[in-house]
Amino acid sequence: MKLLAALLLLVQVTLAQPGCQTQTQSNPIADWYPMNITGVFNGTFSIAFVNRQAAESILPQGVSFLDDVYRREVAGWREDMFPVLIRAGYVHDIRARDRMVRNHRGIISFELPFVDALGDGKTPFRYAYTQLIQAMRPSYGLDIAEQYGVPHIIPSNFDPECDAYGFIQGPDGRPHPAKLRGMPARTPRLTVEVTSPQQLTKEARPVGDDELKRIVNQPRFGIGKEGMVCGRRTTMFGEEVGFDELVRTKGEVSLNAPFESLDFLFEEGSTRRKLIYGIRVGTAFVDRDFVDCQSLAN
Template sequence: MSVRKLYAAAAVVALSNATLLCKTQSQPNPIAADYPNDPTGTVNGTIAILPIPYSIARSIIPSEYPILTRAISSILPHLPADEYPAFLQLDIDHDVQASGISIPDFLQAKILFPFVDRLGDGYTSMMYGSQGLISADNLVAVVGSSVYGYVVTGGTFDPPCDAYGCVEGSEDCEEKYFNAYSALDILREQPKIGINFTTTDNSPYSLDVFKNITNQPQFSANKLLCDQFIRLFNSSVTMPPYAPQAIRAQVSAVAPFFAQTTSWSDVYGFQLDNAFIEHNLVQCDSLQGYQFTD
């Protein structure tokens, strides 16, 4: 084993120990008893739209899948025709349970590509992804994503077990951050995906936009299987005093987690906590016409 890999392994072990010692502020899973046989939990974190040139989106999404531009125009009527809404997801999956089995918390960071005509029917929107970072010490989560064809990088995160941290010197935690690193990046010289954000009253996007995007079935390189990940917006963790907060952010991403190393300013989204139900390894064709209803 090389010295670099040895240090990386030591870093993962250290992270595992730190994760065991730290305590998340996420609320408990409120729906486990209602769906005892299905994987459920909460996803507490930040979601946002990254406006990118349509040409870049087209270069990332496999060419055999059309982009549903009419659906984009319907959901995001003010988005310019030459732009595309890439989707940023940064969160901690907490209190995940299924059939009496609990899965340790894990963090993840990824940029996804919604409104993809995966089924070729002209109307069923799905979300494509290819690269992501997931807590390196959670083998279940890493393998679970890899099954769909994602290229999963074992990650370490700052903060290590929460959806965001307070920027040092920020009064009353007005400015928050979340950074995702490769576990091989011992010195943490640059986050692979990072965000700084504050709350705002002037978001151009309603919460309904994100209800649509986040509940589009997800797929990757696997030609047959999709992940039907259902975020609920009517459970206790998404209600006052935990209601979603609109945010304005600065975001950075390093290739290959985006097509090219890029920084965005004036990014808008929400910081929120959702209960979720997940249907794993679903035949993609069976989801034709799927529409989420809260």
């Protein structure tokens, strides 16, 4: 009994760690998908546009972009520029059939969508090129990135530690999200910051909400040790778990120093700041990793 009481106390202390309060609620879909990994994402999905040649230069050898699909899916497409998906958030309450603990984690991920991974000319995939992932061991997030062959996996610390965004008081008296800052564990003076305040102006957005949701839900691929690896995360935008509603954002991604694996984001000679448009959400997701790539074809 004493051992049981001690274990219960340990669990309570762990759950009550200061700074680990999140705006989002616990996983509402675990019982719906008992055979899959499910969880909650609290953060933003944003798009930055980069030089087309720079984007092409970081693709794996032998694959190319699906220009026809890109033009069809993105109303504000540009011939000389290409979108980069930036996922910046906090993932928590991860559940799986095997009951193995998968720790919460912060993540800032830079991914190229509309990639013709299958060579079929019609099925768009996402390719993750650089990922800042919570520095901890064991880390399911780091392990998965390694198995997908993500070229630049950067164990990092995040501020805020256990939420996607701290909140600041805006000039209108309402709370506005501040920065999510990622700091590589080996070079903590280097910072990658994603700011995504609510877009208050009515200017046109280069990517619509539904367009961005479809990009987020494109299957993913990578080049692992034994060849191509594929999977799909389905973000269930209808399953909000904390925020009252989807919020449109306009902000920037910025670096405080040169960062080789993110050089492709910025034009030569420009500042290390990039305008981004996105959506802030608290939503559930379900994962299917390491599936037959052809099974994901449209």
